Amino acid sequence: xxxxxxxxxxxxxxxxxxxxxxxxxxxxxxxxxxxxxxxxxxxxxxxxxxxxxxxxxxxxxxxxxxxx
Numbered sequence: 001x002x003x004x005x006x007x008x009x010x011x012x013x014x015x016x017x018x019x020x021x022x023x024x025x026x027x028x029x030x031x032x033x034x035x036x037x038x039x040x041x042x043x044x045x046x047x048x049x050x051x052x053x054x055x056x057x058x059x060x061x062x063x064x065x066x067x068x
Contacts (some may be wrong), residue, residue, distance in 0.1 A: 020026065028034070048054040 045054060
């Protein structure tokens with residue numbers, strides 16, 4: 001199914017990290033505002049363009065998932 005090797009870690013990868021139920025809801029309740037991915041990508045590209053790292057070629061990216 002996958003064309004590449006998938007590695008599995010057997011040990012702890014994030015020591016001290018504690019699982020939390022409804023973590024996103026708790027963060028929202030504390031006042032955290034999540035930025036939609038589309039906005040984050042757009043702002044990143046605009047910033048990179050302004051700094052000259054990315055040209056001004058426009059691509060029409062369809063980020064929606066295909067319907068199965």
